[in-house]
Amino acid sequence: MSAEELTFVEKYDLLGCIQCGRCTGGCPVTVRTPLNVRRFMYDTLNEDLLEEISAKTEIWDCTTCYTCASRCPKGLEPMEVLIGLRSLQIEEGRVQPTVRDALESIFKDGNPWGMPRAKRYDWMEGLEVRVLEPESEEKTDVLLFLCCTDTYDPRVIKVTQSLVKVLNKAGVDYGVIGEDESCCGSEVRRLGEEGLFEMCDEENVELLNSYNVDRIVTVSPHCYNTFKKEYHGLKTPVLHYTELVAQLIEDGKLELTGQLDKVVTYHDPCFLGKQNQIYDEPRNILTRIPGIDFRDFDRCRERSLCCEGGGGKMWVESESTKERLAEIRVMDAKELGAEIIAVACPFCLLTLEDASKVKGLEEEMRVADILELLAEVI
Amino acid sequence: MNGRPKIGVYICHCGINIAHTVDVDEVVKFASTLPDVIVARDYRYMCSDPGQALIVEDINNMGLNRVVVASCSPRMHEPTFRKTLITAGLNPYFLEMANIREQCSWVHEDKIAGTEKAKRLVESAVVKVRRLEPLEVKEVDVEPSALIIGAGIAGIQAALDIADAGFKVYLVEKTPSVGGHMAQLDKTFPTLDCSACILTPKMVDVANHPNIELLTYSQVEDISGYVGNFEVKVRKKSRFVDVDKCTGCGACAEVCRQAGRIPNEFDEGLGMRGAIYIPFPQAVPAKYTIDKENCLFLSRGKCGESPKCQEACEAGAINFELQDEIVEFKVGTIIVATGFDIFDARKKPEYAYGVYDNVVNALEFERLVSASGPTGGNVVIPQRGKKKKKKEDEEELGPVIPKNITFIQCVGSRDKSVGNEYCSRVCCMYTAKQAHLVKDKIPDAEITIFYMDVRAFGKGYEEFYDRVRREGIRYIRGNPSEIFKRGDKLVVKAEDTLTATPLEHETDMVVLSVGLEPRSDRREIIDILKLSSSPDLFYLEAHPKLRPVDTATDGIFLAGCCQGPKDIPDAVGQAKGAASAAMILLASGKVKVEAQTSVVDEATCRGCGFCVEVCPYSAIELVEINRAGWPVMVARVNEALCKGCGACSAACLSGSIQQRSFRDTQILPQIEVLGVK
CATH class of the missing domain: 3.40.50 (Rossmann fold)
Known part of the structure; x- marks a missing residue:
């Protein structure tokens, strides 16, 4: 039986739920929104009510951080029920204009930011980066996959440029796709646009498989997660940049000669940590930087707090006026005495930096990607 | 004929x-x-x-x-x-x-x-x-003795029953003392009997019983043979203390240079011991043991000028030259009573066990409430892993008494994410008991129990649950998802599912009601006895309803938590059942063996050993024979072990191994009549 033929109850195995409450108990947004994901696991058992239930605005509060699923004792994924309900809304065309625009932009130009495809690689100007040719005879070690935020967002472009500096310094044999690169579709799937995600899956797999490379390295944990877990037929192994860079340092290929005398903490991106158990590599990199006084958040690793950047939340404004999770996060960092919050995800970078401004901490606390810190010490 | x-x-x-x-x-x-x-x-x-x-x-x-x-x-x-x-x-x-x-x-x-x-x-x-041949049912004598592996409450009970019936029992225990997990418990639900008070007399009985040979600090190394005639090899690990001389006075432990530095296993690491130690005051036998990994003299070859323990021992019992001893004996039947491990809460990192001192597991908590425990029964927040370095530290800190204690149920039970789908059956009740004990000791403490279902199925259990609730223990229906810190409080993040209210519950101490797991060393016994496991990895009984203490191998029985989680009454009940099953064999003195066994034609067997591999009962071995002046290997069937399953004859490439009543000459014509040629 294919997934299409399954009923809603079967598709999400709702009869397997014992209503223990671990999903809602762990859900980070419950402190600021009315979302109670366990109730959705219960209420959607009545499939006659699906339309009515999907109209509840809190289904858009989910950041798809995956905490609910990682805590479920029965191996269910409550978060997917919310995505399923979003799909019903999308099918009906009932969707916020910002979301509609983002999805349309991905369909048209391969990015959610409403930017023309031709400008995707403007960030590269003046840098030494090789654009790879598909079906090349010559094998390249690393295909660098940059997400739409890495390429278009003026703040995140600095991270991408830092990565180039790091890879060049370490002498990595790598290249990029160039203008043909398109959105990975991670946020598309999470916004409930199943059809468009299928297109992203098919087209990107075909594109990526056409390159003669040993491995694909992504900057965004969101691309990484989608490539690894949600694409069908991708032949090349995928790494997150923290895995590659940690190995470069370990192998002595990247020497850290500078000094960074700062108190640094690290914020685990949900898509890297909770969803892919990459906890050690980012810390291994940071603790190797000379001068750094590294202090972990109390809520770190498997207990890390989501920054609310995922699940399409970059395009959905929450109705809640309560303190954002990213704001709680920067205040926790302040209490820790951190001068820098290091991140390894473009969305975390943007949400946390924004929160530090809201809290008036931008003078005393810096939010930076690990790559930016590295670029300063090589 | x-x-x-x-x-x-x-x-x-x-x-x-x-x-x-x-x-x-x-x-x-x-x-x-x-x-x-x-x-x-x-x-x-x-x-x-x-x-x-x-x-x-x-x-x-x-x-x-x-x-x-x-x-x-x-x-x-x-x-x-x-x-x-x-x-x-x-x-x-x-x-x-x-x-x-x-x-x-x-x-x-x-x-x-x-x-x-x-x-x-x-x-x-x-x-x-018309092609069948007459077969003879053979009987073998049963050695009138039993081996029991594991001396927790199940092993102890089975040993006492069999010994009381007049048969010899070898009771083998891996650790230095009998008693198992039950000895670690403070009180038992639902009657609140003092665990030690009801267990200790039985521990003493097994030591003194004329029919029981107690082998503590010992491990079964090998077992061969078959029902009625098992040959057992046991390694008695060296205690480096001559148990015949040791009086258990404890003078050695007081002077040990490592005293107070090594976490005591019996106290779940919350109390400290030395390298020479007795696990707990009521230990049986009351003999000291030197832990060679931690003994300075044994591990580094030097302990000051000379080992102080040796000087202090007036009986002259300490002997660093003592070696492990191998003991061999025959038994007619075997009872496996190896018990369980508690779930390692580190496998659920969201509860931050091992991160915060004030998150403890239930067995640690049991030692904290126990009068014989490291705090003398005072419920305090343990200072885990912090070695007492300086006197000032101790004075400055002092014990912290929690005023708000939170229990979390189903940690490592009913949880596919850690591979344990089953309910551990004891946690609901021991949690209620522990909550009651705290209420007794710290009357003004606020106590909360987070649960998903309360399973109070045993005699007097529901009544006990009622009693505990009325004592003012707050039950919240919702299984917590995360623990983090806010100031000096722990925050338990959960949902009250009855009111659909997400909570951040602040508390001083969290007790994780950890479930029961198959022992991490369970493979040792599987390898020796060829036992099977059920999907939950506990040892498998022969039939879930009608043969709950039997295994697939004749003469080998199961008792206690090695077969699945059990409370004390059930463990004792099963132990008595296993003892009874063993005694049927011992009392009859003879056992019939399968007549429809396999037989090898040694003239045609090529000695490939394929049958040896497929035999689930280890009944076939390769032996060397003389064939026309040449030494060749052929298969030989131990008819006492063969169950007549036919796997060997189906696998045999040359048709040399045949099962009586199912020989090719008997079943091929039969099959032909059914239309298969």
Whole structure:
């Protein structure tokens, strides 16, 4: 039986739920929104009510951080029920204009930011980066996959440029796709646009498989997660940049000669940590930087707090006026005495930096990607 | 018996079970036409007394020497009709069953086709029965002694029962003392009996019983043989203390240079011991043991000028030269009572066990509330892993008494994410008990229990749960998802599912009600005894309902939590059951062994060993024989171990290994009648 033929109850195995409450108990947004994901696991058992239930605005509060699923004792994924309900809304065309625009932009130009495809690689100007040719005879070690935020967002472009500096310094044999690169579709799937995600899956797999490379390295944990877990037929192994860079340092290929005398903490991106158990590599990199006084958040690793950047939340404004999770996060960092919050995800970078401004901490606390810190010490 | 076969065929109606779909008259007519069939009859219930009498009469009057019964599955009534043949003086292996019920009438609707199939089945049985040979049922003597592995409450109880019945018992325990987990508990639910008070007398009894040989700090290394005749090899690890001389005075432990530096396993690491130690004051035997990994003299070759313990021991019991000892003995039966491990809460990192000192597991908490525990029964926040370095530190900190204690149930139970789908059966009740004990010790403490379902299924359990709730313990229905810190409080992040309210519950101390798991070293016994495991990885019983203490191997039984999580009453009950099953063997003194065993034609066996590999009972070994002056390897079957499953003969490439009553010459013609050539 294919997934299409399954009923809603079967598709999400709702009869397997014992209503223990671990999903809602762990859900980070419950402190600021009315979302109670366990109730959705219960209420959607009545499939006659699906339309009515999907109209509840809190289904858009989910950041798809995956905490609910990682805590479920029965191996269910409550978060997917919310995505399923979003799909019903999308099918009906009932969707916020910002979301509609983002999805349309991905369909048209391969990015959610409403930017023309031709400008995707403007960030590269003046840098030494090789654009790879598909079906090349010559094998390249690393295909660098940059997400739409890495390429278009003026703040995140600095991270991408830092990565180039790091890879060049370490002498990595790598290249990029160039203008043909398109959105990975991670946020598309999470916004409930199943059809468009299928297109992203098919087209990107075909594109990526056409390159003669040993491995694909992504900057965004969101691309990484989608490539690894949600694409069908991708032949090349995928790494997150923290895995590659940690190995470069370990192998002595990247020497850290500078000094960074700062108190640094690290914020685990949900898509890297909770969803892919990459906890050690980012810390291994940071603790190797000379001068750094590294202090972990109390809520770190498997207990890390989501920054609310995922699940399409970059395009959905929450109705809640309560303190954002990213704001709680920067205040926790302040209490820790951190001068820098290091991140390894473009969305975390943007949400946390924004929160530090809201809290008036931008003078005393810096939010930076690990790559930016590295670029300063090589 | 070598004369011409004279076969009687008996066709059962089984009321209408068979007759409804099979025309019995027609099958009788057909059967009587088959070669060598002297008589064919039908009867309403062949298995009844008059039905069996028909067969006996015909054997006596007509001189029948082969019998076919066409009725139900041999699993059901083969033993019945074998006895019938014995009554009539015929070898019971001259019987063949044709299963025309389970394999015919019950699974078909068409009477014409059903009747045809019944005829084929009867004919095939007739073809086979004429080729059968008489077999002899052998009996072997049973060594009148038992081995019990594990001396927790289950092992202790089984040992006492068997020893009281007058049989010799070898009780082997891995750790320095008997008692198991029960010895670690403070009080027991729901009666609040003091665990030590009810256990200690039994511990002393096993040590003093004239029929029990207690082997503590010992491990089973190897077991060979079969039911009634097991040969056991046990390693008695060296304690480096001569137990005959040691008086248990404790002078050695006081002077040990490592005293107070090594986490005591019995106190779940919350209390400290030295390198020479007794696990707990009531330990049996009350003899000291040197832990060689931590003893300075044994691990580094130097302990000050000379080991202080040796100087302090007036009895001269300490001897660093003592070696492990291997003990070998024979037993007739074995009971496995190796117990359980508690779930390692580190596998659920969201609860931050091992990160915060004030998150403890339930067994640690049990030691904290126990009067014999490291805090003398005072519930305080443990200073874990912090070695007492300086006096000032101790004075400055002092014990912190929690005023708000939170219990989390189902940690590592009913949880697929850690591979434990089962309910551990004891946690609901021990949590209620622990909450009650805290209320007793810290009356103004606020106590909360987060649960998903309360399973109070045993005698007096629901009543106890009622009592505890009325004492003011707050039960919140919702399984917590995360623990983090806010200031000096722990925050338990959960949902009250009854009101659909997400909570951030602040508390001073969290107790994780960890579940029971199969022991991490369970493979050691599996490898030695070839036991099977159920999907939950506990040892597998022979039948979940009707043979709950048996294993697939004759003479080996299970008791206690090694078979699955149990509370104390159930563990004791199962131990008594296993003891009783063992005593049936021991009391009868003889055991019948399977007659339909495999046999090797040593003249054609190529010694490839394939049969050895496929045999699930380790009944076949390769031996060297002399074949025409040349040494060759051939397979040999230990008939006492062989269960007649036939795996070897199916696997044998040269057809040299054959199973009695199922030889190729017997079953191939039978199969041919059924239409397979």
